[in-house]
Amino acid sequence: MTRQDPVGPVPRLALPSGETVPILGQGTWRMGERPHARREEAAALRLGLDLGMTLIDTAEMYADGGAEEVVAEAIAGRRDEVFLVSKVLPYNASRKGTIAACERSLRRLRTDRIDLYLLHWRGRVPLAETLEALLQLQRDGKIRHWGVSNFDTADMEELARLGGGEQVAANQVLYNLTRRGIEYDLLPWCRQRRIPIMAYSPIEQGRMLRHPVLQRVAARHGATPAQGALAWLLWQGDILVIPKAARPEHVRENRAALALQLTAEDLAELDRAFPAPTRKVPLEML
Numbered sequence: 001m002t003r004q005d006p007v008g009p010v011p012r013l014a015l016p017s018g019e020t021v022p023i024l025g026q027g028t029w030r031m032g033e034r035p036h037a038r039r040e041e042a043a044a045l046r047l048g049l050d051l052g053m054t055l056i057d058t059a060e061m062y063a064d065g066g067a068e069e070v071v072a073e074a075i076a077g078r079r080d081e082v083f084l085v086s087k088v089l090p091y092n093a094s095r096k097g098t099i100a101a102c103e104r105s106l107r108r109l110r111t112d113r114i115d116l117y118l119l120h121w122r123g124r125v126p127l128a129e130t131l132e133a134l135l136q137l138q139r140d141g142k143i144r145h146w147g148v149s150n151f152d153t154a155d156m157e158e159l160a161r162l163g164g165g166e167q168v169a170a171n172q173v174l175y176n177l178t179r180r181g182i183e184y185d186l187l188p189w190c191r192q193r194r195i196p197i198m199a200y201s202p203i204e205q206g207r208m209l210r211h212p213v214l215q216r217v218a219a220r221h222g223a224t225p226a227q228g229a230l231a232w233l234l235w236q237g238d239i240l241v242i243p244k245a246a247r248p249e250h251v252r253e254n255r256a257a258l259a260l261q262l263t264a265e266d267l268a269e270l271d272r273a274f275p276a277p278t279r280k281v282p283l284e285m286l
């Protein structure tokens with residue numbers, strides 16, 4: 001493979017509703033924090049859209065709404081190309097608070113709908129109350145799908161017992177080679193019910209890139225460690241992967257990770273260096 005050239009379209013994964021989304025999208029945490037960098041951040045997201053990474057993940061939390069404003073700039077004039085994901089903070093997630101938070105996000109995003117709206121993590125508001133608000137937003141057309149983030153297996157079970165809870169469209173969690181805990185029970189639980197896992201911090205915010213085994217496996221393919229880490233998630237075929245990249249060279253590199261085909265030998269070597277869990281590991285979050 002070459003490091004930068006995308007090959008073919010981005011594969012898609014069906015949500016429980018049947019609608020499909022690209023398996024490789026773009027994150028936005030840390031965007032919008034520095035006013036002078038906003039234009040470049042929006043340009044990086046637009047480049048990602050041009051390359052087919054049309055799922056964009058943001059949140060009201062990021063830069064206190066600043067990331068959503070960067071996203072608005074990036075998607076101006078091309079809203080229909082994009083599958084837009086945003087999140088409500090747990091302390092806003094009351095019946096009324098969720099609706100107000102969503103309306104603020106819509107204003108910052110300069111759009112009339114969010115495609116997938118997630119509860120960012122569990123807080124003190126009873127889940128049933130947040131769910132009621134999410135279902136209301138969906139009925140009103142302000143969000144098209146709803147889901148959760150940082151939900152461990154017990155949280156998913158609790159959600160599934162609530163009326164309407166079975167309609168959850170995704171669970172966004174920390175998942176990468178160095179954080180494989182979900183493989184023990186959460187990932188099988190979600191797979192059995194065809195609830196997609198969206199893997200955040202897929203390259204561990206850069207911390208895993210110096211790992212010698214990851215470097216060696218990637219180098220065998222003329223690829224970078226970041227591409228190796230992304231390819232390991234992508235080869236699974238049913239994980240949504242949302243690396244964040246503000247630098248255009250990173251955007252291109254991440255897109256090209258789809259062309260990296262890990263061999264059985266690569267996978268075995270990665271398994272030895274980054275073992276799968278053999279017992280329950282409580283869900284970690286960043």
Ligand SMILES: NC(=O)c1ccc[n+]([C@@H]2O[C@H](COP(=O)([O-])OP(=O)(O)OC[C@H]3O[C@@H](n4cnc5c(N)ncnc54)[C@H](OP(=O)(O)O)[C@@H]3O)[C@@H](O)[C@H]2O)c1
Pocket residue numbers: 026027028029030057058120149150172173199200201202203204205206209226227242243244245246247249250251253254285286
């Ligand atoms: N739900 C949650 O609680 C939660 C938590 C964390 C993250 N998220 C979401 O998941 C997204 C991704 O996670 P993340 O931002 O934490 O971490 P990440 O995507 O693992 O890493 C982002 C960092 O890696 C760098 N990078 C990107 N591509 C690279 C490449 N090819 N080579 C070398 N470095 C590269 C980026 O640099 P540049 O930006 O300079 O290009 C940035 O510093 C977030 O942006 C956010 O949307 C959700």
